[in-house]
Amino acid sequence: MSDITKQTLTELVENIKNKKLSSTDVTKAFIDRSEKSEKLNAYITNDFTSALDKAKKFDQNPNFDLKLPGIPVAVKDLFCTKNIKTTAGSKILNNFVPTYESTVTENIWNEGAILLGKLNCDEFAMGSSNETSFFGNVQSPIDENLVPGGSSGGSASALAAQLTPVTIGTDTGGSIRQPASFTGIVGLKPTYGSCSRYGIVAFASSLDQAGPMAKNVNDCALLHEVISSYDPKDSTSIDFKRSHYSKELTNNIKGKKIGIPKEYRVDGMPKEIEDLWQKGIQYINDCGAEIINISLPNTSYALPTYYIVAPAEASSNLARYDGVKYGFRAKGENLIDMYEKTRSEGFGAEVQRRIMIGTYVLSSGYYDAYYLKAQKVRRLIKNDFDEAYKKVDAILTPSTPSSAFKIGEKTNDPVSMYLNDIFTVPVNLAGLPGISIPAGHDSKGYPLGLQIIGKAFDEQNILNIAYAMEEKINFKNKITDWWIK
Numbered sequence: 098m099s100d101i102t103k104q105t106l107t108e109l110v111e112n113i114k115n116k117k118l119s120s121t122d123v124t125k126a127f128i129d130r131s132e133k134s135e136k137l138n139a140y141i142t143n144d145f146t147s148a149l150d151k152a153k154k155f156d157q158n159p160n161f162d163l164k165l166p167g168i169p170v171a172v173k174d175l176f177c178t179k180n181i182k183t184t185a186g187s188k189i190l191n192n193f194v195p196t197y198e199s200t201v202t203e204n205i206w207n208e209g210a211i212l213l214g215k216l217n218c219d220e221f222a223m224g225s226s227n228e229t230s231f232f233g234n235v236q237s238p239i240d241e242n243l244v245p246g247g248s249s250g251g252s253a254s255a256l257a258a259q260l261t262p263v264t265i266g267t268d269t270g271g272s273i274r275q276p277a278s279f280t281g282i283v284g285l286k287p288t289y290g291s292c293s294r295y296g297i298v299a300f301a302s303s304l305d306q307a308g309p310m311a312k313n314v315n316d317c318a319l320l321h322e323v324i325s326s327y328d329p330k331d332s333t334s335i336d337f338k339r340s341h342y343s344k345e346l347t348n349n350i351k352g353k354k355i356g357i358p359k360e361y362r363v364d365g366m367p368k369e370i371e372d373l374w375q376k377g378i379q380y381i382n383d384c385g386a387e388i389i390n391i392s393l394p395n396t397s398y399a400l401p402t403y404y405i406v407a408p409a410e411a412s413s414n415l416a417r418y419d420g421v422k423y424g425f426r427a428k429g430e431n432l433i434d435m436y437e438k439t440r441s442e443g444f445g446a447e448v449q450r451r452i453m454i455g456t457y458v459l460s461s462g463y464y465d466a467y468y469l470k471a472q473k474v475r476r477l478i479k480n481d482f483d484e485a486y487k488k489v490d491a492i493l494t495p496s497t498p499s500s501a502f503k504i505g506e507k508t509n510d511p512v513s514m515y516l517n518d519i520f521t522v523p524v525n526l527a528g529l530p531g532i533s534i535p536a537g538h539d540s541k542g543y544p545l546g547l548q549i550i551g552k553a554f555d556e557q558n559i560l561n562i563a564y565a566m567e568e569k570i571n572f573k574n575k576i577t578d579w580w581i582k
């Protein structure tokens with residue numbers, strides 16, 4: 098089979114189970130293609146040699162009852178992997194080799210998956226374009242001038258370029274859904290507390306969630322089923338009854354009520370985004386579901402709220418990188434000088450900007466005016482969703498306010514970079530699940546995504562809606578392999 102890397106996860110699992118392919122065949126195919134794809138800069142660290150060993154071992158003693166039998170997978174370099182360098186895209190962690198494994202990655206290895214390597218990301222997951230990584234920017238397989246989105250840009254690029262059959266990203270304000278939308282793939286941000294945060298390098302702890310990224314909704318459901326678990330090692334992990342997301346997937350969404358929030362029709366939104374949303378509404382109607390206009394009145398406060406809460410938590414989480422406990426240390430005249438040099442040399446500009454904002458909004462005298470106020474507004478945003486969900490089962494919006502932008506286009510304008518997350522951030526603030534599915538192309542042929550937002554713990558429902566829409570949309574990603582030598 099020459100087209101191994103084109104196959105979906107579900108097809109690969111089937112082909113391994115019925116012995117049409119071995120884990121070694123599959124692993125080799127993804128390694129070969131990854132090696133030819135260095136130009137994309139999707140990997141920070143590869144683990145190809147041991148991946149092949151593990152594949153051979155799997156083939157000698159296969160277990161076909163596992164959900165990911167011998168399937169090679171590359172993951173975002175924000176997940177701690179035991180004995181394998183984990184950098185979070187930062188110089189400060191460039192020599193950090195964890196002695197433990199994140200629960201989410203542990204879950205996939207327990208189901209038979211094999212680590213291919215660690216994928217590039219924005220530094221500490223702060224960014225929307227994968228341009229803040231210490232290891233350089235990632236290119237989009239859609240077009241060499243485009244960013245893949247961020248912060249899970251390496252994950253999105255690797256998946257769309259067929260360097261891994263599925264991947265895991267993290268989403269604090271949109272970092273799974275925005276790059277998914279930019280590269281024509283599916284990305285799910287689960288309900289807060291659904292996937293364990295244990296062993297994930299922390300950015301903003303009350304917002305961070307791991308989630309699956311896949312070529313289609315079925316694969317996404319299968320991977321979510323594996324990574325979502327209750328974990329006593331994470332105090333915010335929630336013990337609720339998880340569904341067999343892939344088995345229970347159905348395209349029957351007749352009678353479902355889908356809300357269209359008027360506040361998401363933002364000023365200056367390109368016509369093609371509005372058109373895409375209208376098309377989405379049409380697909381929903383075609384599936385026999387009902388459209389209901391709703392209001393989420395505090396939407397415009399979501400972005401400013403996020404850019405207080407997230408940096409505040411980040412400034413506290415990143416205090417641990419002091420040159421003593423972890424990673425990089427700069428030489429200094431004395432202890433204070435060493436701290437200062439370590440942090441100024443070890444962190445990039447965006448991370449330093451966030452630490453400064455976060456420290457400021459938490460400092461005495463400003464705490465009440467900024468941080469406390471933001472927490473109150475956060476509650477109002479959640480209340481808006483609670484109110485809406487009295488009338489609807491899910492909400493449909495565009496995933497992003499534009500298609501992918503050019504490399505370098507927004508690097509000198511942080512506010513315009515932050516505006517990218519306008520449709521994704523409210524979902525994190527409210528702790529809800531949201532999925533982005535590829536739904537069309539803009540005039541230049543770049544992918545555009547639609548987002549479906551669900552009630553807390555209602556992942557099955559949004560997966561079903563996405564599944565039904567996917568069938569109608571019949572999206573084809575236009576990948577030309579331009580980067581392969």
Ligand code: GLN
Pocket residue numbers: 222223224225247248267268269270271272273300407518
């Ligand atoms: N782009 C947003 C930020 O920079 C979201 C990042 C994320 O979800 N990790 O904060």
